Structures are given as structure tokens and as C-alpha cells.
Amino acid sequence: MSESKVITYEELKKNNKKDSLYILIHQKVYNVSKFIDEHPGGDEVILAETGKDATEAFEDVGHSDEARAILKDLYIGEFEKDGALKVKPAHNGGAANSQAVNTAVQQGSNMMYFVPLAMLGAYFAWRYYSNGSL
Numbered sequence: 001m002s003e004s005k006v007i008t009y010e011e012l013k014k015n016n017k018k019d020s021l022y023i024l025i026h027q028k029v030y031n032v033s034k035f036i037d038e039h040p041g042g043d044e045v046i047l048a049e050t051g052k053d054a055t056e057a058f059e060d061v062g063h064s065d066e067a068r069a070i071l072k073d074l075y076i077g078e079f080e081k082d083g084a085l086k087v088k089p090a091h092n093g094g095a096a097n098s099q100a101v102n103t104a105v106q107q108g109s110n111m112m113y114f115v116p117l118a119m120l121g122a123y124f125a126w127r128y129y130s131n132g133s134l
């Protein structure tokens with residue numbers, strides 16, 4: 001895939017109907033027409049992202065690896081560089097990078113539950129043993 005098709009901003013804006021629907025994520029363009037009816041998040045959220053950079057909306061949801069694998073099949077080309085639409089630069093790694101961040105955030109919030117639970121457990125253990133010895 002050394003020669004990928006370049007999709008212009010005009011094309012991105014034009015393909016905004018369900019039968020031909022282009023979505024821009026991480027500087028790549030995907031035709032989601034075949035997938036949109038199966039989208040677990042519904043069609044409106046995707047339709048709302050036509051003609052613009054959908055990267056943030058897509059990443060904010062914290063889509064799974066499975067969702068990213070689906071994207072691979074829908075890929076149709078690279079978005080034009082220096083076009084009329086300013087796209088956030090994908091710094092080293094792009095998708096892989098933010099996936100790592102998502103995972104880190106998820107692990108962080110697991111700790112948020114684990115630490116208070118562990119403290120509660122420790123408290124009851126302490127109460128149990130100190131009552132027994134008194």
C-alpha cells in the first residue's frame with residue numbers, strides 16, 4: 001500500500017450521506033457506509049462527524065481494539081495535507097499512542113477503586129484481630 005489515494009476536503013464534505021459516508025480519523029479517511037447501521041453507538045453520532053475531523057469524537061469514546069480493527073477494513077485513503085481543513089498533527093504513533101494513554105487511564109481508574117477497597121479490608125481485618133486479642 002505504498003500509493004494510497006489522497007482524499008480532498010471537498011470529497012470529504014461531499015460524501016456525507018448514508019450511502020456514501022466518509023469519516024476522517026487520524027488523518028485517514030474511512031468509508032463507513034457499510035458499517036454505520038451496525039454501529040453500537042448509533043448512526044447519529046457518526047453522521048454528526050461528516051465533513052470534519054472526527055478524531056476527537058472517536059477517541060473520546062475510548063473505542064476498543066475491535067473498533068480500530070473495523071476501521072482498517074473501511075480505509076479508503078489519506079486526507080489531503082495542507083488542505084482547507086486543519087487537522088491536528090498526528091505526532092509519533094498517532095493512534096497507537098492514544099491507545100496507550102487510554103489504557104493508562106483505565107488502569108488508573110481501576111486503582112481508584114482498588115485502593116479504598118483495600119483500605120476498608122485492612123480496617124476490618126485490624127478490627128477483627130484487635131477485638132480478638134482484647
Ligand code: HEM
Pocket residue numbers: 023030032035039040041042045046049054057058061062063064065066067068070071
Ligand atoms: C467511524 C468509525 C467508527 C467505528 C468503526 C466505530 C466502532 C464502534 C464499536 C465497534 C463500538 C462498540 C464498543 C467498542 O468496541 O469500542 C462502538 C461504540 C460506540 N461508538 Fe463508535 N465507531 C466509530 C465512530 C464513532 C464516532 C465518530 C462516534 C462519535 C461520538 C462514536 C461513538 C460511539 C459510542 C457513544 C459508542 C458506545 C455505544 C454504547 O456502548 O452504548 N463512534 N463504536
